[in-house]
Amino acid sequence: MPKIVDHEQRKIKIAEATWNVIVQDGLEKASVRNIAKEANMSAGSLRHYFSTQSELFAFCMQLVSDRVKNRAAQKSYDGSSLEAMETLLSEFLPIDEDRRTEMEVWLIFSSKTLVDPTLEELSQLIYDEMRQAVSTVVEGLIDIGLARGDLDKQLEIERLYALIDGMAIHGILHPDRFSVKKTQTTLQYHLKALCK
Template sequence: MPKIVDHDQRKVHIAEATWKVIVENGLEKATVRKVAATAGLSVGSLRHYFSTQSELLQFSMKLVTERVTQRIQSSHYKGDRVDIAIQALGEMLPLDEERKIEMEVWFVFSSKTLVDKKLKQLSEATFEEMHNGLINIMQFLQKGNLLKPGLDEKLEISRLHAIIDGMALHHLLHPDKLTYEKMIDTLTYHLKSIVERGNES
C-alpha cells in the first residue's frame, strides 16, 4: 500500500531544511539540490512541491512569520497588561534557539529582497503585519489606561518597532553582549518608561 504523504507537512519539512542550509552554509548555498539532500529527498521530489528556487525561498520566508504568529495566538500569557505585552513582544525576539534560527533566516532573506521582487513584496507585507501587531499591543496598554498622557502613539509604535529589530540584530551579531536576559530587561525598561506610574497592575 503506497505511503500517504501530508502535502503541507512535507512543504514545511522542506522549508525547515532550507533554513538549516541557510544557517549552516549561507543563502547562496540554498540550491534546490542542496536543500533536497538535506531534506532527504530527490531533486525531482522537491520540485513536485516547489517548481523554482524563488518559490521555495518565498515559502520558507513566509513560514518564519507564520511561526511567530502561531506562537502569539496559541500562547496563554499571565500577569498584568505590561507583563502580557512583554511576553507577546518576546515572541518577536530571538529568546531561545528556535527563535534565534528563525531570526537568522529572516535577516538573510531580507538581504535577498534587494534583488528579488517577490521576496520584497513578502517582506513589505510582513513589515506591515508586524507593525499592526505592535499597534494592537499599544492599544492593549491604552485600553488599560496605562500609557502616559501626551504620548505620540504613532511615534511610540515606530520606536518600539525599531527597538525590537535593533535588539534582534544586535543579539545575532553579539550574543554574549546582548543576552536573552538583557533583551527582556531592555524591553521591560522601555515599556515601563511609557507607562504611567501607579497604573502598572
C-alpha cells in the same frame, strides 16, 4: 496520491531543511541539490513541491512569519497586562534556539529582498503584520490606561517596532555583547518608560 495534509507537511519539511542550509552555510549554498540532500529527498521530488527557488524562498519566509504569529496567538496571557505585552513582543526576539533560527532566517531573507524583487511583496506583508502586532501593544497600553498621557501613539509604534527589530539584530549577530538577559531587561525598561 498523497493527502493534502501530507503535501503540506512535506513542504514544511523542505522549508525547515532550507532554513538549516541557510543558517549553516548561507543563502548562496541554498541550491535545490543541497536542500534536497538536507531533506533526504531527490532534487526531482523537491521540484514537485516547489517549481522555482523564489517560490521555495517565499514559502520559507512565510513559514517564519506564520510560526511567530501562531505562537503569539496561542499564548495564554496570565499575569499583569504589561507582562502579557512583554510576552507577545518576546515572540519577535531571539530569546531561545527556535526563535534565534527564525530570526536568522528572517535577517538573511530580508537582506536578500534588497536584490531580489520577487521577495519584496512578501517582505512588505510581513513588515505590515508585525507592525500590526506592535500597534496592538501600544494601543493596549493606552486603552487600559497604563500609558503616560503625553505619548504620541504613531511615533510610539514606530519607536517600539524599530527597537524590537534592532534588538533582534543585535541579539543574533552579537549574542556575547547583547545577551538574552539584556534583551529582556531592555524591553521591560522600554515598556515601563511608556507607563505612568
